[in-house]
Amino acid sequence: MRIVIVGGGAGGLGLATQLGRKLGRRGKAEVLLLDRNHTHIWKPLLHEVASGSLDAEVDSVSYRAHGHRNGFQFQVADVTGIDRQRQTVQIAPYCDEQGQELLPAREEAYDYLVMAIGGQTNDFGVAGVAEHCILLDCPQQAQRFHRNLVDQFLRVNRAVAQGDNEQRLHVAIVGGGATGVELSAELIKARQWFATYGLTHLTPDHLKVSLIEAGPRLLPALSERISVAAKAELEKLGIAVHTDTQVGQATAAGLETPQGQQFDCDMMVWAAGVKAPDFLTGLTGLETNRANQLLVEPTLQVQGDERIFALGDCAGLVLGEQDGRPMWVPPRAQSAHQMAQTVAQNLIRKVEQKPLKPFVYKDYGSLVSLSNYTAFGKLMGGIGSGSLSVEGRIARMAYISLYRKHQIAIHGIWRTGLLALSDGLNQWLRPRMKLH
Numbered sequence: 001m002r003i004v005i006v007g008g009g010a011g012g013l014g015l016a017t018q019l020g021r022k023l024g025r026r027g028k029a030e031v032l033l034l035d036r037n038h039t040h041i042w043k044p045l046l047h048e049v050a051s052g053s054l055d056a057e058v059d060s061v062s063y064r065a066h067g068h069r070n071g072f073q074f075q076v077a078d079v080t081g082i083d084r085q086r087q088t089v090q091i092a093p094y095c096d097e098q099g100q101e102l103l104p105a106r107e108e109a110y111d112y113l114v115m116a117i118g119g120q121t122n123d124f125g126v127a128g129v130a131e132h133c134i135l136l137d138c139p140q141q142a143q144r145f146h147r148n149l150v151d152q153f154l155r156v157n158r159a160v161a162q163g164d165n166e167q168r169l170h171v172a173i174v175g176g177g178a179t180g181v182e183l184s185a186e187l188i189k190a191r192q193w194f195a196t197y198g199l200t201h202l203t204p205d206h207l208k209v210s211l212i213e214a215g216p217r218l219l220p221a222l223s224e225r226i227s228v229a230a231k232a233e234l235e236k237l238g239i240a241v242h243t244d245t246q247v248g249q250a251t252a253a254g255l256e257t258p259q260g261q262q263f264d265c266d267m268m269v270w271a272a273g274v275k276a277p278d279f280l281t282g283l284t285g286l287e288t289n290r291a292n293q294l295l296v297e298p299t300l301q302v303q304g305d306e307r308i309f310a311l312g313d314c315a316g317l318v319l320g321e322q323d324g325r326p327m328w329v330p331p332r333a334q335s336a337h338q339m340a341q342t343v344a345q346n347l348i349r350k351v352e353q354k355p356l357k358p359f360v361y362k363d364y365g366s367l368v369s370l371s372n373y374t375a376f377g378k379l380m381g382g383i384g385s386g387s388l389s390v391e392g393r394i395a396r397m398a399y400i401s402l403y404r405k406h407q408i409a410i411h412g413i414w415r416t417g418l419l420a421l422s423d424g425l426n427q428w429l430r431p432r433m434k435l436h
């Protein structure tokens with residue numbers, strides 16, 4: 001049996017690891033992971049890559065080496081389509097940085113296919129976003145943001161050193177969800193560390209961060225109390241929070257609302273919504289929802305093709321109804337992780353010719369970290385199985401434990417322990433911020 005997994009993200013890499021260990025190593029199935037990148041970095045850390053708190057070069061996992069260690073094969077491949085009749089996935093030509101074709105367009109055959117290609121930022125068709133805003137969908141974009149940030153810090157520091165105290169860097173972030181809130185706090189920390197590491201003219205007055213949200217409050221997925229507390233905390237850090245402010249257009253000079261409000265910015269980040277990649281809507285015979293997600297059965301097989309599974313941000317599964325509207329499994333790392341576990345069990349059951357099991361979603365809560373200043377969130381299933389609001393140190397520890405859980409899923413407990421130890425040592429051995 002040949003199992004092909006497309007996408008080695010929060011869900012796909014854990015799945016490939018489990019199947020590689022349980023089926024690949026024992027010769028019960030061939031497991032092939034395809035990803036358009038050579039390395040994996042956990043997506044919820046991308047805002048830290050953008051600010052420089054995390055160095056993607058140091059913290060990423062090489063798919064090829066990880067596959068070698070865990071019994072699956074890996075190919076770098078940008079998948080562009082599926083031929084369901086012939087049971088193949090179509091792969092775009094692979095080109096080098098100069099655009100020179102190194103590998104031609106090709107196909108890979110599957111007996112079972114798992115689509116785990118995640119989501120991408122939704123610009124909702126707002127004019128100018130694609131041209132002028134930076135998105136945080138992949139490590140390359142986060143690294144591009146970081147390089148830009150360093151250049152802008154250098155520009156302002158030099159100008160102020162030469163007496164032009166009016167110069168400042170204005171970064172606007174559109175979207176008051178977890179990504180926008182976390183990134184804005186990270187930028188304040190980045191300025192502090194750059195000032196410590198030699199850009200001494202960069203004072204708090206020289207960095208302006210605006211967080212712009214169309215809805216009435218930040219963090220709509222969390223309670224009103226947490227949302228108010230997070231806003232107060234961000235404002236204490238000097239961040240200008242604009243709620244009820246819908247951006248109608250992005251230009252080279254900044255952002256504009258339909259009412260004519262202008263934000264003159266040097267850098268703009270769009271973090272205002274998620275959808276699955278567009279090509280999923282063009283797959284004949286497979287249905288998608290408004291967010292382009294492939295509709296799946298409770299077993300996580302896509303509706304209309306029992307040989308294809310989907311998980312994570314690209315899978316649409318209705319949990320129930322709220323106010324007459326469908327409630328979908330939320331596009332979160334914990335959903336991708338839980339779905340990957342169900343798909344792993346179901347594929348193993350396929351090999352063993354046992355009936356498949358349905359996916360059961362368990363909400364463990366949500367956490368938001370304002371860099372190392374503070375954190376907020378709610379944890380589910382606490383005392384009396386209700387939800388427990390957490391804040392400060394406990395919330396921060398729970399937030400860090402989410403990444404450790406992901407590391408345990410892919411590296412196992414011992415290796416994760418060693419990684420945690422090396423992270424601790426790196427705090428002493430390496431600069432606290434990526435400075436280039």
Ligand SMILES: Cc1cc2nc3c(=O)[nH]c(=O)nc-3n(C[C@H](O)[C@H](O)[C@H](O)COP(=O)(O)OP(=O)(O)OC[C@H]3O[C@@H](n4cnc5c(N)ncnc54)[C@H](O)[C@@H]3O)c2cc1C
Nearest residue numbers: 007009010011036043044079117118312313331332333336
């Ligand atoms: C900045 C940021 C912060 C976030 N913070 C949190 C958080 O705190 N908590 C939380 O629960 N969630 C958070 N999320 C959401 C979370 O990251 C996603 O829900 C989760 O990563 C989804 O996992 P996935 O496996 O479905 O897809 P992903 O993790 O997105 O992985 C998809 C993989 O597919 C690959 N791929 C995509 N298209 C193709 C293709 N055509 N061919 C081949 N490979 C392809 C990609 O390279 C990637 O490796 C955050 C997201 C972002 C962007």
